[in-house]
Amino acid sequence: MSKLAKKVALITGGSRGIGAAIAKRLAADGASIVITYAKDASAASNVVNEIQQGGGKAIAVQADAADAEAVKDAVEKAVATFGRLDVLVNNAGTAIPKPFEETTLEEMDRVLDINIRGVFATTHLR
Numbered sequence: 001m002s003k004l005a006k007k008v009a010l011i012t013g014g015s016r017g018i019g020a021a022i023a024k025r026l027a028a029d030g031a032s033i034v035i036t037y038a039k040d041a042s043a044a045s046n047v048v049n050e051i052q053q054g055g056g057k058a059i060a061v062q063a064d065a066a067d068a069e070a071v072k073d074a075v076e077k078a079v080a081t082f083g084r085l086d087v088l089v090n091n092a093g094t095a096i097p098k099p100f101e102e103t104t105l106e107e108m109d110r111v112l113d114i115n116i117r118g119v120f121a122t123t124h125l126r
Contacts, residue, residue: 002030008082010034010075012065012122013092015044022089023047027056031087034078036063036071038092057082065092065118066110075125090119 009026013019014035024047027033033051037044037060044060051058061077063070078085094114096103 004029004031004087007031007086008034008078008084009087009089010036010078010085010122011089011091012036012063012071012074012118013038014089015040015047015060019089019091020047022091023058024051024054026087026089027051027054027058030056032056032082033058034074034081034085035060036065036074036092038062038064064114065122066113068117068121071118071122072125075122088122090122092118 004026009031011019011023011033014023015037019035023033023035033056035044035047035058041062048058048060059081061074063074065071075085092114094111096107096111
């Protein structure tokens with residue numbers, strides 16, 4: 001029996017990079033996977049397809065981590081699809097790739113909304 005058989009994992013920002021790698025690894029260990037993505041449906045679909053081709057179960061849900069209502073919907077979709085939620089990986093995050101003195105308040109608000117508020121909202125809902 002796989003380590004994570006019958007477990008369901010939600011990975012925010014799971015459509016690329018570290019999030020995609022985490023999703024694939026948890027699927028390889030037997031978990032059913034729900035990934036969220038903000039914009040790139042194609043990348044999310046590729047991750048889901050790769051997991052499914054490997055014999056796993058996975059879905060992708062569009063949910064910007066900064067949007068508490070979208071995150072709530074993703075959690076509800078995970079439970080509706082797989083019957084439960086056991087693992088949460090708050091992976092979604094962003095940075096501002098420019099010097100601090102050039103950063104606008106709006107850009108900083110976006111970073112805080114995703115990296116802090118998003119983690120709180122997702123964890124709080126779980």
